[in-house]
Amino acid sequence: xxxxxxxxxxxFTLVWLVLLLHLQPTIAESEEYNRQHQHxxxxxxxxxxxxxxxxxxxxxxxxxxxxxxxxxxxxxxxxHGHRAPNAPYWDMCPNDRKNRRKYNVDAExxxxxxxxxxYEFGEYVRQTYHHFIGNRFNRSLHFFRAVGEPRILQSAIxxxxxxxxxxxxxxxxxxxxxxxxxxxxxMDTHEYLLDNVPCFRRAEADVQHWINSSxxxxxxxxxxxxxxxxxxxxxxxxxxxxxxxxxxxxxxxKTVADGMTFNADYGLNVCxxxxxxxxxxxxxxxxxQLLMARLYHTDEQQTYxxxxxPQRLLRLLHHKHPPKPQYLNDFVDTRQEATFYFVHREAxxxxxxxxxxxxNLAGLPHGELPVASSLIVEKLEPGEYFNHRNKDHPAVTxxxxxxxxxxxxxxxxxxxxxxxxxxxxxxxPNDGRSTVEISRCKIPQLCTxxxxxxxxxxxxxxxxxxxxxxxxxxxELDHNTDIR
Numbered sequence: 001x002x003x004x005x006x007x008x009x010x011x012f013t014l015v016w017l018v019l020l021l022h023l024q025p026t027i028a029e030s031e032e033y034n035r036q037h038q039h040x041x042x043x044x045x046x047x048x049x050x051x052x053x054x055x056x057x058x059x060x061x062x063x064x065x066x067x068x069x070x071x072x073x074x075x076x077x078x079x080h081g082h083r084a085p086n087a088p089y090w091d092m093c094p095n096d097r098k099n100r101r102k103y104n105v106d107a108e109x110x111x112x113x114x115x116x117x118x119y120e121f122g123e124y125v126r127q128t129y130h131h132f133i134g135n136r137f138n139r140s141l142h143f144f145r146a147v148g149e150p151r152i153l154q155s156a157i158x159x160x161x162x163x164x165x166x167x168x169x170x171x172x173x174x175x176x177x178x179x180x181x182x183x184x185x186x187m188d189t190h191e192y193l194l195d196n197v198p199c200f201r202r203a204e205a206d207v208q209h210w211i212n213s214s215x216x217x218x219x220x221x222x223x224x225x226x227x228x229x230x231x232x233x234x235x236x237x238x239x240x241x242x243x244x245x246x247x248x249x250x251x252x253x254k255t256v257a258d259g260m261t262f263n264a265d266y267g268l269n270v271c272x273x274x275x276x277x278x279x280x281x282x283x284x285x286x287x288x289q290l291l292m293a294r295l296y297h298t299d300e301q302q303t304y305x306x307x308x309x310p311q312r313l314l315r316l317l318h319h320k321h322p323p324k325p326q327y328l329n330d331f332v333d334t335r336q337e338a339t340f341y342f343v344h345r346e347a348x349x350x351x352x353x354x355x356x357x358x359x360n361l362a363g364l365p366h367g368e369l370p371v372a373s374s375l376i377v378e379k380l381e382p383g384e385y386f387n388h389r390n391k392d393h394p395a396v397t398x399x400x401x402x403x404x405x406x407x408x409x410x411x412x413x414x415x416x417x418x419x420x421x422x423x424x425x426x427x428x429p430n431d432g433r434s435t436v437e438i439s440r441c442k443i444p445q446l447c448t449x450x451x452x453x454x455x456x457x458x459x460x461x462x463x464x465x466x467x468x469x470x471x472x473x474x475x476e477l478d479h480n481t482d483i484r
Contacts, residue, residue, distance in 0.1 A: 069380040069381065076341065078343070080114065081155050083109060095234065095236035114154075118162070119159065125376075157183060183342075235271060284365050317379050345369050352367075419450070
C-alpha cells in the first residue's frame, strides 16, 4: 500500500526533472539575451516616470469606449537603431579602443543589433495595427520618409521589412514574393540641423552664444566636474594625441557619452570594465543636459529646431480625404493614412520642446531617448461618425490648420463635424509601449487636434515661424509634372 502511494509522487518528480533539464538551456539563453540588451542604468534612478494608477487607465479606457474612438490616421516618428560610435571616440577614449574590433560595421553605421531593433518595431506595428495597415504595401495608403543619412535610411528599410514581410508581394516571379517599400529622403533644406542650411546656421550661432556665455557656469557644477574627471580617467584621455585634446569639451562629453552608451548596449565591457552602470547613468545625464542647453535653451530654439515637423504633423492630422492621383507624387504634402518618418534623436527632442511634453523611461535620465525609440501618433475619431462620413460625406473634422485642399466643406459636413483626438505613444526596444502626456491638454493622455493646433499657434505667434527665424525662403518645385 505504501509503495502504491509513493508511485505517483515518484512519477511526477521524474516528469519535473525532465522538464527542468529541457528548459535549462532556454532559461540560460534568455538570461544571456537580457544581459546583452539591458539598459546600463544606476540602481537608484531619479526623475523617472511614475506608473499610472489603475483608476487613470480605467478612466481613459472608459472615455474611449463611450465615444467608440477608432484610429483613422497613424503617424510614426522613429530614431534610428543601435549604431557604432563616431570615429573620434576611439581617439578620445584610448582605454576602450579594443572594443572597436567587436563592430563589423564602419563608424556611425547601423549595427546588426540596430537592424534587429527596428525590424522588430516593424513587426510590432504590423501586429498592433494590422487591421488598419493591412498585409501589403500600398503607396496610396503608406508613406516612408527618412533623413538622408545611411543609418537612418537603413533603419527605414529594416522597419519596412518587419512591417511588410515577404510572402505578400507580386507573385509569379520572385519565389519569396518580397515587398520592396520605397523610402523617400529629405532634401538638403530639411536635414534637421545636419547640413549647412539656414536653420543650421542659426543654430550654430545660438549654440556658440550659449558656449561663450554659459558653458563655464555649466562646467563649474560640482557634479559635472566630477563626472568629466571620471570620464577622462576611465578613457585614459591623458594618453590621447595632442590634437584630440584640443577639441571642444562639449564635443568630448557628447562623443564619449554616446560611445560608452553604444558599447554598453552592445554588451561590451566599457573601458575594460572601468565604467560602472551607476557612473554611465550620470555620464548620460550630463551629456543630455548639455545637449538640451545648447540646442533648446531659448524659446526661439524650441521653435526652429523642430523645423517643419510640427507643421507636417498637424497637416497630416487635418487632411480629410484619401490621396487623389495628383497627391501621390507630392512627397511634401502627403495624404496617406499611415506615414512613417525616420530621424535623428534631435528631431524627437525638438518636437517635445515645441509641444511641451517630455519622454520619461525607467532606468534612463529624465528626457533621454534610447536608440530605436519611436513616437506613435494615433488620430482617433468616433466610429459612428467615421462610418457615417465614409458612407455619405467627405471626412470632416473641426481642425483649423491651413491646407490647400480644393474641396471645401459643405454645410452638411460642418453640421456633422465632431472632435478628433490624438494619442501619443512611445515605443522602445527594452520598455515596449508607454503613453506620452501633454499637460496643456484637458485629458493629457488624449489631446484633441484643436488643442495641439492651439499650442502650435500660440508658439508661432510668440516666436515667429521657423522660416522667419531661420531666414528661409522656399524655392519653387513642380509636384504635378509628368516628366518622370
